[in-house]
Amino acid sequence: MIPSGVKRILEKHQVMPDQRILVALSGGADSMALLNALLMLGYNCEAAHCNFHLRGDESDEDERFVTDYCREKQVPLHIKHFDTQEESRQKGISIEMAARELRYQWFWELVEKMGFHRLATGHHGDDMIETFFLNLARGTGVRGLRGMRECNEALLRPLLAFRREEIEKWCFQNQIPFRTDSSNLDTAYQRNFIRHNILPEMEKLNPSFFSTMQRNFKNIDDVWQVFLNHMEELKHQLLAREGEHMLIPIRLIREHPQREVVLFEILRPYGFNGATISEIIESFEGIPGKQFFSQNYRLVRDRYNLILLPRDTEEAEVFYIENGQGEVLTGSLSLRLKQYEVNKDFKFSRDPQCIHLDADCIDFPLKVRRWHQGDLFRPLGMEKFKKLSDFFVDEKLSRVEKEKVWLLLSGEDIAWVVGYRIDDRFKVTKTTKNILEIRI
Numbered sequence: 001m002i003p004s005g006v007k008r009i010l011e012k013h014q015v016m017p018d019q020r021i022l023v024a025l026s027g028g029a030d031s032m033a034l035l036n037a038l039l040m041l042g043y044n045c046e047a048a049h050c051n052f053h054l055r056g057d058e059s060d061e062d063e064r065f066v067t068d069y070c071r072e073k074q075v076p077l078h079i080k081h082f083d084t085q086e087e088s089r090q091k092g093i094s095i096e097m098a099a100r101e102l103r104y105q106w107f108w109e110l111v112e113k114m115g116f117h118r119l120a121t122g123h124h125g126d127d128m129i130e131t132f133f134l135n136l137a138r139g140t141g142v143r144g145l146r147g148m149r150e151c152n153e154a155l156l157r158p159l160l161a162f163r164r165e166e167i168e169k170w171c172f173q174n175q176i177p178f179r180t181d182s183s184n185l186d187t188a189y190q191r192n193f194i195r196h197n198i199l200p201e202m203e204k205l206n207p208s209f210f211s212t213m214q215r216n217f218k219n220i221d222d223v224w225q226v227f228l229n230h231m232e233e234l235k236h237q238l239l240a241r242e243g244e245h246m247l248i249p250i251r252l253i254r255e256h257p258q259r260e261v262v263l264f265e266i267l268r269p270y271g272f273n274g275a276t277i278s279e280i281i282e283s284f285e286g287i288p289g290k291q292f293f294s295q296n297y298r299l300v301r302d303r304y305n306l307i308l309l310p311r312d313t314e315e316a317e318v319f320y321i322e323n324g325q326g327e328v329l330t331g332s333l334s335l336r337l338k339q340y341e342v343n344k345d346f347k348f349s350r351d352p353q354c355i356h357l358d359a360d361c362i363d364f365p366l367k368v369r370r371w372h373q374g375d376l377f378r379p380l381g382m383e384k385f386k387k388l389s390d391f392f393v394d395e396k397l398s399r400v401e402k403e404k405v406w407l408l409l410s411g412e413d414i415a416w417v418v419g420y421r422i423d424d425r426f427k428v429t430k431t432t433k434n435i436l437e438i439r440i
Contacts, residue, residue: 002162002170006037009158013151015043019117021156022110023047024103025070025077027062027179029168030122032069034159036176038120039073045120046076048110050103052084054095055183062179069177080106096189111154120156123148126164126195129213133194139274141261146224147217163210231265238266245400248306254284270297270308280306289399302398309400323364333368333406333418336439346435348428352419357426359434367409368418375407377414378424388417395420408438 015021021038025031025047038045049066051059063079070077088098111119128147135144148157159167171178187193203209234256240247248266253259264277271294272280283290283301292299293311300307319328321337328335339359349356375388392402408416415426419440428435 002033002159002167003037003040005161006034006158007041009150009156009161010041010043013156015118015156017042018044020115021045021118021120022078022107022114022116024107024119024121025049025066026122026181027066027069028122028181029171029178030124030127030159030164032122032176032178033167033171034120034122035073035075036174037158039075046078046114046116048078048080048107050099050106051079051081052099052102053081054084054099055181058182062181065177065179078110094190096191116154118154118156120158122159122167123157124159124162124164124167125210125214126199128160128217129199129210130191130194132213132217133198134190137190141264141274142220142224142227146221161214231262234262235266238262244309246308248308250284250301250304250306253281253306267294267299267308271295272297272299291399300399302400303396305398307398307400319368321364321366321368328368332404334440335368335418338437340435340437342428342432342435349437352421354437354439355416355422356428357415357422357436357438358428358432359436360432361410361426362415362436363411366415368406369409371402371405371407371417375414377417377421379421380424380427382424388414391417391421 021043023031023035023038023045025035026049035045035047047066047070049063051063053059067077067079069075082099082102084095084099084102087102088095091098091101093101107119110116132145132147138144148160149155150157150160168178170176183189184192185196187196199209206212238248238252248263253263256262260277260281263280264272264274267277267280272292273294276292276294280292280299280301283292286301288301288303290301292301296311298309298311300309319333321328321335324339326337328337371388373389376385377388377391378385379391388405392405397405405420406418407414408418410426413425414423416422416438
């Protein structure tokens, strides 16, 4: 029963017997059944066991049990100890979530380091239904209601078609020992609460609840595939790239009847959660400039677009240009300089990418830095100073564009807002004898 079902799943996903499989082995009925079914089918298996130290001696007894069993079956076993409670405390997450993150991080490290083709876990159909209700309570959206995948890249779950009781019955029939985790009875854990309190009530309402949920997962997945196809079309319509930046037109998001779910699917791969998506949409009614952050990305609500960009560390470098230096090259700035005497053929540049300054007004070394709030300069043609922040408003620069602005300073005076405007105090006049030309 179990081996034939496992074989069908493995053949469906083209898993060959000579491929090395790492089996997540807790010692419970599901993982023990999976390991034995794979061995019966002739697959090349090794096992990985996590000791989370959450149940005192019981955790250590689980470790001894799987160690003895794998030694008897001549299955190579990998063991890892975790301080799960400390991980939970440091990250501010539940014990369940901490254990999940720890084990999968280690499993995938083993897969990569030791060259396993697949990672196999003993998740079964009841696990999938419990996860459905957990995700329903958490509000994960349709994505979280689809159920688990039999095969998700290198991750295999060959037991999803089976119930917990079927797996335990098969273990008893084939004299396969397993351990029962006493914490499975503790309804303080969310999954256990669902298992012991909610699912029995659902089965009272519908004795065929398990098979009904299996069909529901298939239907939800079909709907999800339609949605994904629609989202791919929308992404082509909505997204534009400019270098490292991605632009999302606010008007098109605002007008979409399912704007929240659309924006969530666009931004989810970049680490933004549902609560942040709601805040972003609320910002459409406010003034531009508000920012939103995920772990690795920043989203800026500009006038007409949402601007998505990597969270690079702020460039706080200061560069100096010595007299006679011919160029400055950094990751985001390239300047070429030359000095010469004024002659009759000289023509003043009106190109913001190439400027001419009165070299005799310049104090070397020149300084190049990012702009700061409170910076002032005298734009060419003006007699009064102007705040750079006000100048940027006049130039209609977005927040992201402002953050990229460099300044060229002579002493502590701004000589050039690089790429935009020189300062009137350093302009070329009729009395200028020597020119400093700087080209981006």
